[in-house]
Amino acid sequence: MFKDIIVGVTPSGVDKCAVMAAAEFARKFEAKLYLTHVAGMAQGWGSMEHLEPSGETERIKSQIEEMYSDLLSGIAEYQINVIPGIPHAEILRLARKKNTDLIVMGPHTKEYEEKRSKMWGMAGSTLERVSQKARCPVMIVHKDVACKDPLFENILVATDFSDQAECAVNYGGQMARQYKANLTVMHVVEPGVSAGDVEARLANEYGPRLDGVPGCSFGVCSGQPPMEILRMAQQKRADLIIMAHHSKEMDPEKAFLGSTVVQVALNGACPTMSVNRHFDLRCGLMYDQAGQVVQTEATV
Structure with a gap:
């Protein structure tokens, strides 16, 4: 059903519920999973082209791998990507490049998650723009998904x-x-x-x-x-x-x-x-x- 899945992640771990859902799909359908974090100018490391030479990409990759190691257990193929750029643009570009058939995203920021009841839909532009412009379905997950069979009833x-x-x-x-x-x-x-x-x-x-x-x-x-x-x-x-x-x-x-x-x-x-x-x-x-x-x- 799903062969290539992208899940947007942040080093903060706020997207854990999205990673759980994407990992469950990857195991169930033997799909390849791409955990993707896009580091933009807001990270404070100066020019984006210097992000990789500075060693920050490898540090973040290691942090993400350690954070989600339990969830990635049993997945035959997964890849952690840390990409410099504009988040929504890089996620959409990777989705086209890999011809993915599902993108999974979480609430993106703790600040939004804490205030969502007062800020109806005022999410960051990453979630909005990806869900609007993606060529494949986009699943938005902000709570744990029950791992049952069948998955959807x-x-x-x-x-x-x-x-x-x-x-x-x-x-x-x-x-x-x-x-x-x-x-x-x-x-x-x-x-x-x-x-x-x-x-x-x-x-x-x-x-x-x-x-x-x-x-x-x-x-x-x-x-x-x-x-x-x-x-x-x-x-x-x-x-x-x-x-x-x-x-x-x-x-x-x-x-x-x-x-x-x-x-x-x-x-x-x-x-x-x-x-x-x-x-x-x-x-x-x-x-x-x-x-x-x-x-x-x-x-x-």
Whole structure:
């Protein structure tokens, strides 16, 4: 299912829950795992090109290896990368280079984790930009994931009927079939909109392609999207939420901060997966909105 997985890490250890989830996937699917820390100018070591000669990259690699050694036990192939640069740009570049089929990320900073209840979705730009621009699915994990079999039993997909949301629904259907999980597809409407009409639209648009998915159902809620998605996830006991990243926001600067997907991801009880392109679990191919295969760099 997953062959190459990137997980973003920091020397602080705040991303431990994300590493746990990524390591579990790597063991289960015999995938190669890339633990990746990007050291930017904020690290205080001056010019980024001098980071490696200074010995800091090797020091951080050793620190990360020691911190996560227990979690990496039993993984046949893993690699620790410490890369100088801009975090979101380097993670996305590595994902293209390795043709990864999953990126796993945590809350990124302790400061955000401590204040998330007051700062709805005000995460750093790394998490926002990676989840918005990645060519493969991005899983955001901020709590420990229960290692059970099957890994996912109740999957919730939130849609706003956009093109990107189509990708999320299709991916949700693939995941539900893979894990034989229950699947709920939901939409949040504004007050005054007929819930019955919208539920009928959900069934008409998505029903045929989800035919054969066990326990497939549709739901409509009224209110603020993040709150209603979280409420539905709790109601359905979801162990995975799948969404498209800020799929109706045209202004990229607004999309980088406070998006619905990040608000849900950092306040939910289960992992949230951001999917913006069609992705085939069976062959690991990514597609654009026109159905064309996305070309990725093949260099190693």
